[in-house]
Amino acid sequence: MSALRASRLRAGKATLPPSxxxxxxxxxILEVALQLFANRGFHxxxxxxxxKALNLQPSALYAHFxxxxxxxxxLVRVGHEVHASALRAALLDAGADPVDQLCALIRVxxxxxxxxxxxxxxxxxxxxxxSAELAAPALxxxxxARALVLQVVERGVALGHFSLPDKxxxxxxxxxxxxxxxYWYEPSEQxxxxxxxxxxxxLSLRLLRGPREGPIAGPAEGA
Amino acid sequence: MSALRASRLRAGKATLPPSxxxxxxxxxILEVALQLFANRGFHxxxxxxxxKALNLQPSALYAHFxxxxxxxxxLVRVGHEVHASALRAALLDAGADPVDQLCALIRVxxxxxxxxxxxxxxxxxxxxxxSAELAAPALxxxxxARALVLQVVERGVALGHFSLPDKxxxxxxxxxxxxxxxYWYEPSEQxxxxxxxxxxxxLSLRLLRGPREGPIAGPAEGA
Amino acid sequence: MSALRASRLRAGKATLPPSxxxxxxxxxILEVALQLFANRGFHxxxxxxxxKALNLQPSALYAHFxxxxxxxxxLVRVGHEVHASALRAALLDAGADPVDQLCALIRVxxxxxxxxxxxxxxxxxxxxxxSAELAAPALxxxxxARALVLQVVERGVALGHFSLPDKxxxxxxxxxxxxxxxYWYEPSEQxxxxxxxxxxxxLSLRLLRGPREGPIAGPAEGA
Amino acid sequence: MSALRASRLRAGKATLPPSxxxxxxxxxILEVALQLFANRGFHxxxxxxxxKALNLQPSALYAHFxxxxxxxxxLVRVGHEVHASALRAALLDAGADPVDQLCALIRVxxxxxxxxxxxxxxxxxxxxxxSAELAAPALxxxxxARALVLQVVERGVALGHFSLPDKxxxxxxxxxxxxxxxYWYEPSEQxxxxxxxxxxxxLSLRLLRGPREGPIAGPAEGA
DNA sequence: GATGAATGAGCATTCATTCAT
DNA sequence: TATGAATGAATGCTCATTCAT
Numbered sequence: 061m062s063a064l065r066a067s068r069l070r071a072g073k074a075t076l077p078p079s080x081x082x083x084x085x086x087x088x089i090l091e092v093a094l095q096l097f098a099n100r101g102f103h104x105x106x107x108x109x110x111x112k113a114l115n116l117q118p119s120a121l122y123a124h125f126x127x128x129x130x131x132x133x134x135l136v137r138v139g140h141e142v143h144a145s146a147l148r149a150a151l152l153d154a155g156a157d158p159v160d161q162l163c164a165l166i167r168v169x170x171x172x173x174x175x176x177x178x179x180x181x182x183x184x185x186x187x188x189x190x191s192a193e194l195a196a197p198a199l200x201x202x203x204x205a206r207a208l209v210l211q212v213v214e215r216g217v218a219l220g221h222f223s224l225p226d227k228x229x230x231x232x233x234x235x236x237x238x239x240x241x242x243y244w245y246e247p248s249e250q251x252x253x254x255x256x257x258x259x260x261x262x263l264s265l266r267l268l269r270g271p272r273e274g275p276i277a278g279p280a281e282g283a
Numbered sequence: 284m285s286a287l288r289a290s291r292l293r294a295g296k297a298t299l300p301p302s303x304x305x306x307x308x309x310x311x312i313l314e315v316a317l318q319l320f321a322n323r324g325f326h327x328x329x330x331x332x333x334x335k336a337l338n339l340q341p342s343a344l345y346a347h348f349x350x351x352x353x354x355x356x357x358l359v360r361v362g363h364e365v366h367a368s369a370l371r372a373a374l375l376d377a378g379a380d381p382v383d384q385l386c387a388l389i390r391v392x393x394x395x396x397x398x399x400x401x402x403x404x405x406x407x408x409x410x411x412x413x414s415a416e417l418a419a420p421a422l423x424x425x426x427x428a429r430a431l432v433l434q435v436v437e438r439g440v441a442l443g444h445f446s447l448p449d450k451x452x453x454x455x456x457x458x459x460x461x462x463x464x465x466y467w468y469e470p471s472e473q474x475x476x477x478x479x480x481x482x483x484x485x486l487s488l489r490l491l492r493g494p495r496e497g498p499i500a501g502p503a504e505g506a
Numbered sequence: 507m508s509a510l511r512a513s514r515l516r517a518g519k520a521t522l523p524p525s526x527x528x529x530x531x532x533x534x535i536l537e538v539a540l541q542l543f544a545n546r547g548f549h550x551x552x553x554x555x556x557x558k559a560l561n562l563q564p565s566a567l568y569a570h571f572x573x574x575x576x577x578x579x580x581l582v583r584v585g586h587e588v589h590a591s592a593l594r595a596a597l598l599d600a601g602a603d604p605v606d607q608l609c610a611l612i613r614v615x616x617x618x619x620x621x622x623x624x625x626x627x628x629x630x631x632x633x634x635x636x637s638a639e640l641a642a643p644a645l646x647x648x649x650x651a652r653a654l655v656l657q658v659v660e661r662g663v664a665l666g667h668f669s670l671p672d673k674x675x676x677x678x679x680x681x682x683x684x685x686x687x688x689y690w691y692e693p694s695e696q697x698x699x700x701x702x703x704x705x706x707x708x709l710s711l712r713l714l715r716g717p718r719e720g721p722i723a724g725p726a727e728g729a
Numbered sequence: 730m731s732a733l734r735a736s737r738l739r740a741g742k743a744t745l746p747p748s749x750x751x752x753x754x755x756x757x758i759l760e761v762a763l764q765l766f767a768n769r770g771f772h773x774x775x776x777x778x779x780x781k782a783l784n785l786q787p788s789a790l791y792a793h794f795x796x797x798x799x800x801x802x803x804l805v806r807v808g809h810e811v812h813a814s815a816l817r818a819a820l821l822d823a824g825a826d827p828v829d830q831l832c833a834l835i836r837v838x839x840x841x842x843x844x845x846x847x848x849x850x851x852x853x854x855x856x857x858x859x860s861a862e863l864a865a866p867a868l869x870x871x872x873x874a875r876a877l878v879l880q881v882v883e884r885g886v887a888l889g890h891f892s893l894p895d896k897x898x899x900x901x902x903x904x905x906x907x908x909x910x911x912y913w914y915e916p917s918e919q920x921x922x923x924x925x926x927x928x929x930x931x932l933s934l935r936l937l938r939g940p941r942e943g944p945i946a947g948p949a950e951g952a
Numbered sequence: 953g954a955t956g957a958a959t960g961a962g963c964a965t966t967c968a969t970t971c972a973t
Numbered sequence: 974t975a976t977g978a979a980t981g982a983a984t985g986c987t988c989a990t991t992c993a994t
Contacts, residue, residue, distance in 0.1 A: 066418055068411045085957080103326030104412060107985055119987075120958050128985065185408060188291045189327060195289055226474065226482040228467070233486050236463035237456045244455050251449065259449040263456055266489045308974080330968060342970075343975050351968065512864055514857045531953080549772030550858060553989060565991075566954050574989065631854060634737045635773060641735055672920065672928040678913050679906045679932050686905035690897070697895065705895040709902055712935045754978080776964060788966075789979050797964065 067099040070246045074098060074178035080138045086124045088114060090138075093131045098178035098242075102132050102189040132186055133194040139183035140201040143172055147205055151212070158216035162268065163261045165209055169238040170260040174253045177242030184239055209234070213268070222268040234264055290322040293469045297321060297401035303361045309347045311337060313361075316354045321401035321465075325355050325412040355409055356417040362406035363424040366395055370428055374435075381439035385491065386484045388432055392461040393483040397476045400465030407462055432457070436491065445491040457487055513545040516692045520544060520624035526584045532570045534560060536584075539577045544624035544688075548578050548635040578632060579640040585629035586647040589618055593651055597658070604662035608714065609707045611655055615684040616706040620699045623688030630685055655680070659714070668714040680710055736768040739915045743767060743847035749807045755793045757783060759807075762800045767847035767911075771801050771858040801855055802863040808852035809870040812841055816874055820881070827885035831937065832930045834878055838907040839929040843922045846911030853908055878903070882937065891937040903933055 074095035081087045092113045096105040107128050111118040125131045146168045154164035173180045187195055210231060216222035224230040237260055247253050297318035304310045315336045319328040330351050334341040348354045369391045377387035396403045410418055433454060439445035447453040460483055470476050520541035527533045538559045542551040553574050557564040571577045592614045600610035619626045633641055656677060662668035670676040683706055693699050743764035750756045761782045765774040776797050780787040794800045815837045823833035842849045856864055879900060885891035893899040906929055916922055 066411050066413070066415060099411075101324055101326055101412070103324055106983075108983085117959055118985080119960075122986070123957055188289050188322075189324070191288055225485045226479075228474070229479060229482045230486065232463060232467050233456075233460045233483075236459040240455060240459035240462060244451070251451070256449075256452060259452045260456075262448045263453065263490055266492075267486055269489075329966075331966085340976055341968080342977075345969070346974055511860055512857050545857075547770055547772055547858070549770055552987075554987085563955055564989080565956075568990070569953050634735050634768075635770070636735070638735060671931045672925075674913070674920070675925060675928045676932065678909060679902075679929075682905040682909035683902045686901060686908060690901045697897070702895075702898060705898045706902075708894045709899065709936055712938075713932055715935075775962080777962085786980055787964080788981075791965070792978055 068101075068181060069098055069177055069242055070244070075176065076138065076179065077142045077176060080142050089121060089124055089131060090135060094135055094178045094182060097132060097135065097186050098181045102128075102182075102186045129190065129194055132182070133190055133198075135179065135182050136187050136190060136195070136198045139176075139179045140198040140205075142176075142179075143169075143183070144201045144205050146172055147208055151208065158212050158219060159221050159265070161212045162209075162216060162222075162264065165212060166234065166238075166261050166264045167257045169235075170241065170257040171253055173238045173241040174245055174247065174256055177245070180239065181242045206231070216268065224268065230267060233267055237263060288323070291324075291404060292321055292400055292465055293467070298399065299361065299402065300365045300399060303365055312344060312347055312354060313358060317358055317401045317405060320355060320358065320409050321404045325351075325405075325409045352413065352417060355405070356413055356421075358402065358405050359410050359413060359418070359421045362399075362402045363421040363428075365399075365402075366392075366406070367424045367428050369395055370431055374431065381435050381442060382444050382488070384435045385432075385439060385445075385487065388435060389457065389461075389484050389487045390480045392458075393464065393480040394476055396461045396464040397468055397470065397479055400468070403462065404465045429454070439491065447491065453490055456490055460486060511546070514547075514627060515544055515623055515688055516690070521622065522584065522625065523588045523622060526588050535567060535570055535577065536581060540581055540624045540628060543578060543581065543632050544627045548574075548628075548632045575636065575640060578628070579636055579644075581625065581628050582633050582636065582641070582644045583647075585622075585625045586644040586651075588622075588625075589615075589629070590647045590651050592618055593654055597654065604658050604665060605667050605711070607658045608655075608662060608668075608710065611658060612680065612684075612707050612710045613703045615681075616687065616703040617699055619684045619687040620691055620693065620702055623691070626685065627688050652677070662714065670714065676713055679713055683709060737770075737850060738767055738846055738911055739913070744845065745807065745848065746811045746845060749811050758790060758793055758800060759804060763804055763847045763851060766801060766804065766855050767850045771797075771851075771855045798859065798863055801851070802859055802867075804848065804851050805856050805859065805864070805867045806870075808845075808848045809867040809874075811845075811848075812838075812852070813870045813874050815841055816877055820877065827881055827888060828890050828934070830881045831878075831885060831891075831933065834881060835903065835907075835930050835933045836926045838904075839910065839926040840922055842907045842910040843914055843916065843925050846914070849908065850911045875900070885937065893937065899936055902936055906932060 074091055076087065076091055076094060081090055089110070092110055093105070096109055096113065100109075107118045107121060110128075110131075111121060114121075121128075121131075125134070147165055150164040150168040151161055154161045183198070187198060190198075210227075213222060213224070213227070213231065217224065241256075245251075245256060251259075297314055299310065299314055299317060304313055312333065315333055316328070319332055319336065323332075330341045330344060333351075333354075334344060337344075344351075344354075348357070370388055373387040373391040374384055377384045406421070410421060413421075433450075436445060436447070436450070436454065440447065464479075468474075468479060474482075520537055522533065522537055522540060527536055535556070538556055539551070542555055542559065546555075553564045553567060556574075556577075557567060560567075567574075567577075571580070593611055596610040596614040597607055600607045629644070633644060636644075656673075659668060659670070659673070659677065663670065687702075691697075691702060697705075743760055745756065745760055745763060750759055758779070761779055762774070765778055765782065769778075776787045776790060779797075779800075780790060783790075790797075790800075794803070816834055819833040819837040820830055823830045852867070856867060859867075879896075882891060882893070882896070882900065886893065910925075914920075914925060920928075
């Protein structure tokens with residue numbers, strides 16, 4: 061029926077963070093689902109599609125997950141958990157300076173979205189295909205993460221390091237930079253993941269500190 | 284059957300820019316499709332869903348569009364066209380200063396995403412449900428728009444107004460701020476659309492000019 | 507999934523006649539199947555349902571029966587055998603008087619249907635879910651039983667004790683009284699199984715002897 | 730898969746009472762379903778079976794009924810309604826004598842079960858495959874009918890025409906005679922439907938009046 | 953005897969779409 | 974333009990059963 065359809069993601073093979081899910085058929089199912097859900101969406105992927113990609117009968121999936129929805133729910137849960145725990149770990153490593161803390165959070169946020177773009181897309185877009193019940197755990201984790209960043213930003217403001225035109229919009233902009241990575245970025249020699257993280261850290265600091273007045277003197281990339 | 288699902292958008296009623304499509308059943312179909320595709324996705328919306336929301340029989344839609352895909356294609360085309368022509372118009376009004384030009388582009392980009400969030404989401408997410416053939420016109424327009432912004436930014440850099448750590452990432456960040464608006468923003472008295480545009484203009488300038496050194500002295504919002 | 511469904515039987519726990527099947531997993535399977543087949547029918551019961559009720563995996567059943575059909579076949583066979591042998595035993599105890607014989611047959615028929623209602627239902631309704639091959643042994647036994655009753659009735663007619671308006675219909679009515687017991691009867695203090703048997707014996711005699719002429723004088727229950 | 734299976738019913742073609750359902754595809758579906766549900770049971774009949782017997786695609790059925798369950802529910806409802814209204818009509822024709830009334834009720838009960846055996850079987854056996862919600866209307870009608878018969882019998886007892894050993898069991902026996910008809914009876918020249926009704930009326934009167942004492946003198950059928 | 957993963961057919965139902973009216 | 978009945982493919986899922994362990 062449908063002619064050649066565009067893939068949402070540039071990146072090729074979908075991978076799950078190594079220790080987030082144990083090896084085995086269950087993990088294989090999750091990785092295949094990740095690939096397909098990221099590129100065609102949850103509703104654009106059939107159980108038969110998944111089974112075919114796994115070289116399994118559709119019915120075999122039901123020994124591992126009670127429904128297609130539960131596969132998505134698990135991906136969304138894992139994605140949120142990996143993200144939240146990475147943020148927490150970054151914060152613990154960062155010391156007490158809110159600028160350092162913010163940089164650490166942005167770095168981790170960027171690295172995760174650049175390293176696991178499929179998971180990022182599924183977590184951010186396909187969560188809306190979940191019932192309220194199945195989405196709830198992930199949404200709770202998400203709210204925690206937002207609160208974490210908010211707290212750091214607010215401390216930075218209180219200590220005179222940051223100055224925001226509007227808190228909600230600025231926080232959203234900070235998040236958006238990361239969230240959109242899967243749609244344009246592909247790791248390359250010119251811009252490996254770490255370099256992208258450096259750029260995003262720099263951009264984040266620009267967002268949070270006021271701009272210079274007038275024209276710019278110093279050297280910076282022009283190309 | 285399926286339990287309550289989250290809606291992707293905060294905003295309520297989906298609307299199409301006034302003169303983008305003439306009044307009539309055809310426009311009604313597009314607006315209903317806009318609402319449903321934005322909230323449930325193209326694949327998550329059936330022709331029956333659309334017909335029910337229109338108080339029509341499914342077969343009646345085929346008097347107006349040759350297929351469900353063509354409804355989406357039309358929405359995507361209209362969305363891209365409205366966006367591109369608004370950018371062009373803004374640029375014409377902005378004079379020759381690249382800073383003014385950039386501000387005008389960001390303002391329009393922001394206002395459109397805040398005013399037509401459903402259209403923005405469909406244009407940005409559901410385009411991937413289109414065949415290459417049907418998506419092509421929109422993708423061409425999209426490329427033009429990107430080139431437009433790129434040109435302005437590059438002129439700003441050349442004239443010493445802007446300084447970017449990485450052109451691709453910074454352009455992406457500029458775009459991302461707007462693209463993510465439908466996911467968090469709702470017009471309100473505290474932050475009406477124009478004020479949001481002001482904020483995004485300010486944030487964009489921060490991204491494009493270097494940050495101040497050291498801590499911040501001047502007054503800024505704290506809340 | 508499926509909403510609450512009515513149960514065919516009033517009675518609670520399904521039991522098999524004590525010595526009809528030796529204790530063990532095989533018997534447990536038969537009793538669980540009896541319960542489920544009686545209430546939801548053979549086609550309305552899945553092997554998974556049976557396994558779940560047994561706290562076993564579906565595959566475990568196949569160590570005891572070659573197929574789901576064979577479980578039903580065994581229930582049907584046991585039910586018929588218990589019934590037929592009880593009829594034979596009753597006849598042996600009853601002496602030579604066809605009235606006594608008929609009463610004995612009816613009593614046993616009634617007691618069995620009242621005591622093992624699940625088995626009665628499965629034997630009478632679910633036999634139609636069996637292949638001709640698997641149903642054959644039971645049908646043979648059934649024919650024997652019918653012949654037995656027929657003989658007794660015919661002797662009663664020949665000896666002037668009974669008078670039937672139509673042999674087929676009357677035999678069917680005799681049988682029907684018992685067969686329908688599981689659908690309405692539940693043992694109680696007011697009407698224990700033995701009392702029900704007395705009633706059915708009385709009713710059977712009424713069917714087989716002609717009615718009184720005119721109105722009724724003597725005392726009888728009214729309520 | 731399944732080998733030759735027995736049919737529950739002797740009778741051939743399933744028919745619905747003429748004016749119970751208007752002509753058209755909807756009626757054709759109901760009649761085919763009646764045939765299949767009666768012989769193989771609701772759970773033993775697939776929508777594909779029904780569609781094949783109708784020379785239709787399975788999906789076409791869903792233009793007429795929202796689900797397979799609703800087809801059964803409609804059959805069960807129609808069956809109950811036809812039965813109840815026939816009983817009411819019979820009673821209106823019968824005059825004030827409880828004996829006449831009872832005879833009229835039995836006659837109608839018998840004629841319906843003999844004329845529409847498929848419907849009788851579906852109504853009596855397959856109602857248990859319905860959810861409580863879908864079964865409710867039919868069960869309500871059923872209770873009314875029972876109350877009707879009960880009232881007639883009680884008046885007969887009060888006026889000294891009837892004498893019952895046990896009201897519940899006797900009512901059940903009266904009903905059972907009719908309910909079991911589809912399992913053994915086929916209209917024939919020797920015993921057409923009307924003759925069967927005569928026999929059942931006679932048997933019913935025997936059940937409700939006491940038996941003669943001692944052996945039988947008068948002439949009666951012997952065969 | 954029992955498990956758990958797997959099979960392959962089949963389930964009720966929904967899909968986008970067509971067509972005669 | 975719109976309807977209502979129909980199609981044929983596809984949907985998510987369950988079925989009875991097998992088999993290696």
